[in-house]
Each structure stands twice: as structure tokens, then as C-alpha cells.
Amino acid sequence: MSDSIRSILKKNNLSVTDSRLHILELFYNAKGALAHSDIEKQTGEEIDRVTIYRTLQTFEEKGIIHTIPTADNSVKYALCKDRCEEGHHHDNHVHFICDHCGKTICLDDVLVPEVKLPKGFEPHQSNMVVTGSCNICK
Amino acid sequence: MSDSIRSILKKNNLSVTDSRLHILELFYNAKGALAHSDIEKQTGEEIDRVTIYRTLQTFEEKGIIHTIPTADNSVKYALCKDRCEEGHHHDNHVHFICDHCGKTICLDDVLVPEVKLPKGFEPHQSNMVVTGSCNICK
DNA sequence: GTAACTGCAAAATATTTGCATCCTT
DNA sequence: AAGGATGCAAATATTTTGCAGTTAC
Numbered sequence: 348m349s350d351s352i353r354s355i356l357k358k359n360n361l362s363v364t365d366s367r368l369h370i371l372e373l374f375y376n377a378k379g380a381l382a383h384s385d386i387e388k389q390t391g392e393e394i395d396r397v398t399i400y401r402t403l404q405t406f407e408e409k410g411i412i413h414t415i416p417t418a419d420n421s422v423k424y425a426l427c428k429d430r431c432e433e434g435h436h437h438d439n440h441v442h443f444i445c446d447h448c449g450k451t452i453c454l455d456d457v458l459v460p461e462v463k464l465p466k467g468f469e470p471h472q473s474n475m476v477v478t479g480s481c482n483i484c485k
Numbered sequence: 486m487s488d489s490i491r492s493i494l495k496k497n498n499l500s501v502t503d504s505r506l507h508i509l510e511l512f513y514n515a516k517g518a519l520a521h522s523d524i525e526k527q528t529g530e531e532i533d534r535v536t537i538y539r540t541l542q543t544f545e546e547k548g549i550i551h552t553i554p555t556a557d558n559s560v561k562y563a564l565c566k567d568r569c570e571e572g573h574h575h576d577n578h579v580h581f582i583c584d585h586c587g588k589t590i591c592l593d594d595v596l597v598p599e600v601k602l603p604k605g606f607e608p609h610q611s612n613m614v615v616t617g618s619c620n621i622c623k
Numbered sequence: 624g625t626a627a628c629t630g631c632a633a634a635a636t637a638t639t640t641g642c643a644t645c646c647t648t
Numbered sequence: 649a650a651g652g653a654t655g656c657a658a659a660t661a662t663t664t665t666g667c668a669g670t671t672a673c
Contacts, residue, residue, distance in 0.1 A: 454603060
């Protein structure tokens with residue numbers, strides 16, 4: 348398992364370091380998205396706050412993770428699916444935020460529907476966020 | 486014009502103050518959404534930074550404006566349509582963010598399509614944000 | 624007159640930057 | 649050995665809170 352994480356870093360020309368392994372593992376274990384603060388809590392004193400910022404930024408640049416716009420405007424990150432890893436983000440699934448437990452869940456099977464835009468608008472990327480109660484809370 | 490803005494405040498049981506009139510007017514003149522920093526720039530020294538925070542919060546609580554989740558995770562606000570003003574947000578139109586000029590535009594005529602969620606998920610509110618190039622930049 | 628609103632100061636929080644040191648390759 | 653990554657300190661930026669003075673009603 349740790350090896351597959353290691354290979355992701357290598358594939359993206361990133362040095363394999365403890366921090367990166369640790370943080371990336373968190374994403375693989377997490378069902379759903381993580382905020383900076385989530386990562387900070389789960390790593391405790393082990394990783395410096397600044398390193399977390401820089402690691403998240405690096406991962407995002409490499410297309411390993413992507414940010415999710417949330418209803419409460421907090422910053423969250425989630426793993427990209429395979430198709431993202433080429434540099435292009437095809438992050439076309441719906442994100443769900445539970446009003447009760449607060450979790451953000453990637454509904455990988457629910458694709459964002461296309462919409463017809465007015466004349467002159469050319470879409471590039473679509474994001475859809477649904478709030479409500481999730482399958483555990485309700 | 487100033488009178489219609491005034492009546493909105495009254496309708497929501499808010500005292501009519503210069504700050505509120507001014508900020509609310511900005512929203513009516515603006516095509517699209519405003520960030521806290523936009524408002525700060527446009528009001529200059531006239532309104533205290535803190536007052537802007539509190540005014541935005543108040544307006545949101547009253548359902549006069551709503552927040553928009555943006556791809557870059559900055560906080561933006563836009564006027565609610567009539568239906569929102571009852572307290573329930575029926576903010577069911579698509580938001581468009583232009584990659585070039587950075588503007589956020591409410592596509593009032595483009596409704597957020599419904600999606601079928603997996604079993605157990607109960608939707609409450611949907612948000613859709615499309616990025617690309619707008620009708621002016623392209 | 625009273626409750627609500629504002630501005631200022633300051634606290635709390637979040638994010639970014641510089642630099643010396645350490646680690647990966 | 650060399651370049652990149654980390655940790656610490658500190659600079660910036662953002663948001664919240666307390667309180668005294670002012671304003672709307």
C-alpha cells in the first residue's frame with residue numbers, strides 16, 4: 348500500500364518524503380475531502396503547518412488532488428481520479444456535503460450534468476455541490 | 486432607486502443606515518458577485534472593514550444575499566432573487582466564473598439541473614459553478 | 624430614550640515568505 | 649554533492665470580538 352503511494356509521488360517527479368507519504372496516505376484512507384485543518388489534526392505535531400500548506404499546493408499543481416468549492420467557503424481537497432492525473436482535470440462528479448455530519452463526499456458515480464449556457468459563454472469546467480443529509484445521517 | 490433599496494431593508498426589519506444602503510446599492514449595480522475585498526475597494530475609507538463583515542453577515546441571515554462557492558475558494562456574495570427573500574433559499578441558478586476577466590456572473594436563466602443521488606442521500610440545496618470564458622472575453 | 628449599528632482597537636486565525644538546515648536522489 | 653524539502657520564525661492577510669460612542673426609530 349505504501350508502495351503504491353510511493354509510486355504516485357515518483358510518477359509526478361516528486362521526492363519521496365515522510366510528510367508527503369503521510370499526507371497522501373490520509374487522502375487514500377479518507378472517504379471524502381479533507382480540509383487543511385483536518386490534516387493538521389490527524390498528523391498532530393509530526394508535520395509542520397507550513398509543510399502541509401506547501402504539500403497541498405504541490406499536490407494540486409501536479410494534479411494529484413483538487414480543491415472543492417464548498418457551500419461554507421472553506422477550502423477542501425480531494426484525490427483526483429485517474430483521468431485527472433495527466434494534468435487535465437476531468438473532475439466531473441458531484442460533491443455532496445452533509446448538513447448534519449459536515450462530511451464532504453465525492454459521489455464518483457454521479458456525473459455533473461451539462462447545461463446549456465447563454466450565447467457567448469464557453470464552459471471549461473463544471474462543479475456541482477449538493478448539500479443535504481447523507482446516507483449515514485439519514 | 487434609493488427608495489427601493491430602502492424598502493428592502495425595512496421589509497427585513499433592518500435599520501436604514503448609510504453603510505447598508507451603500508453596500509446594498511453596490512450589489513444592485515454590480516453585474517455578478519462581489520467579494521468582501523471588492524466592496525472594500527469600492528467603498529474606500531467610507532465604511533469600516535468590520536462593518537462590511539457584519540453587514541454581509543446580516544444580509545445573508547436575512548436572505549438578501551447568498552454566498553457562492555467559487556473554484557478558487559474565495560468568498561463571494563450575490564443578491565438573492567425574490568424567492569429567496571422569504572428565508573428559504575431557492576438559489577437554483579448556475580454561476581459562471583470567467584477564467585479571463587475573473588468575473589462571477591449569475592446565469593439567472595440557467596437552472597441547476599437535478600441529479601439522481603445514490604440511495605440514502607437526500608438533497609437539500611444544489612450549487613453549480615461553471616468556469617470558462619464569458620460572453621465578453623470570448 | 625432605547626435598541627441597534629458603527630468604528631476603533633485588539634485578539635484570534637489563516638496564509639505566505641525567508642532562510643538555515645536536513646534529506647532525497 | 650546538489651537540489652529540493654522541511655521547520656522555525658516572522659511577516660501578511662483575514663476574520664472575529666469587545667466596547668464606547670453614535671444613530672435610527
